[in-house]
Amino acid sequence: xxxxxxxxxxxxxxxxxxxxxxxxxxxxxxxxxxxxxxxxxxxxxxxxxxxxxxxxxxxxxxxxxxxxxxxxxxxxxxxxxxxxxxxxxxxxxxxxxxxxxxxxxxxxxxxxxxxxxxxxx
Amino acid sequence: xxxxxxxxxxxxxxxxxxxxxxxxxxxxxxxxxxxxxxxxxxxxxxxxxxxxxxxxxxxxxxxxxxxxxxxxxxxxxxxxxxxxxxxxxxxxxxxxxxxxxxxxxxxxxxxxxxxxxxxxxxxxxxxxxxxxxxxxx
Numbered sequence: 001x002x003x004x005x006x007x008x009x010x011x012x013x014x015x016x017x018x019x020x021x022x023x024x025x026x027x028x029x030x031x032x033x034x035x036x037x038x039x040x041x042x043x044x045x046x047x048x049x050x051x052x053x054x055x056x057x058x059x060x061x062x063x064x065x066x067x068x069x070x071x072x073x074x075x076x077x078x079x080x081x082x083x084x085x086x087x088x089x090x091x092x093x094x095x096x097x098x099x100x101x102x103x104x105x106x107x108x109x110x111x112x113x114x115x116x117x118x119x120x121x
Numbered sequence: 122x123x124x125x126x127x128x129x130x131x132x133x134x135x136x137x138x139x140x141x142x143x144x145x146x147x148x149x150x151x152x153x154x155x156x157x158x159x160x161x162x163x164x165x166x167x168x169x170x171x172x173x174x175x176x177x178x179x180x181x182x183x184x185x186x187x188x189x190x191x192x193x194x195x196x197x198x199x200x201x202x203x204x205x206x207x208x209x210x211x212x213x214x215x216x217x218x219x220x221x222x223x224x225x226x227x228x229x230x231x232x233x234x235x236x237x238x239x240x241x242x243x244x245x246x247x248x249x250x251x252x253x254x255x256x257x258x
């Protein structure tokens with residue numbers, strides 16, 4: 001009994017998913033390959049300056065299915081990306097389409113020069 | 122800059138990588154051999170060919186079935202912009218799968234779900250397992 005429980009508790013293999021980071025006029029774009037990950041199994045967290053993406057694949061083969069070759073399987077994708085102050089954290093957008101997560105990180109609006117009043121002491 | 126500093130500056134992520142190496146799946150090495158990675162399986166009714174093709178539309182994949190092979194061809198475009206990090210595969214891909222069993226060509230189906238292509242090839246009637254009733258005299 002205890003052995004069965006151990007097998008069920010075993011966590012799936014963990015991978016760093018392939019990621020592209022690029023800059024365009026409207027800000028930064030991050031593309032992360034997450035094949036087999038549905039929206040329900042994807043979690044994105046932003047804590048301080050670290051953005052963490054976690055996605056899990058769940059494959060459901062048929063009851064009588066026999067595998068002769070298996071080059072991918074159930075796994076957990078985890079990727080952390082450090083972001084800096086020039087990103088507007090409130091406007092980060094995420095879109096998962098066809099197994100690719102696209103994150104759009106717009107830059108903060110430029111701080112306008114201000115005139116500082118000098119008061120006589 | 123906004124770039125992924127993990128490899129140089131971020132200690133927890135480096136630790137993650139150590140664990141990733143430690144718990145590497147037995148199929149981990151195969152993933153780098155050919156693109157796209159494939160799973161081949163079958164049951165009594167069908168042969169299944171599954172491929173990881175994130176970001177590829179079904180319309181951009183060319184599937185050709187000959188007597189003994191299934192050819193999977195296509196191209197994955199790279200997004201445009203100024204790159205800071207590029208790890209995702211792009212360009213032309215081409216894989217040939219040997220199908221040793223005769224299939225019913227007219228009923229072959231291909232579906233793309235969450236970046237995984239599933240091609241279902243129904244086995245021809247004459248190769249399906251049949252149960253035979255034996256009457257005892």
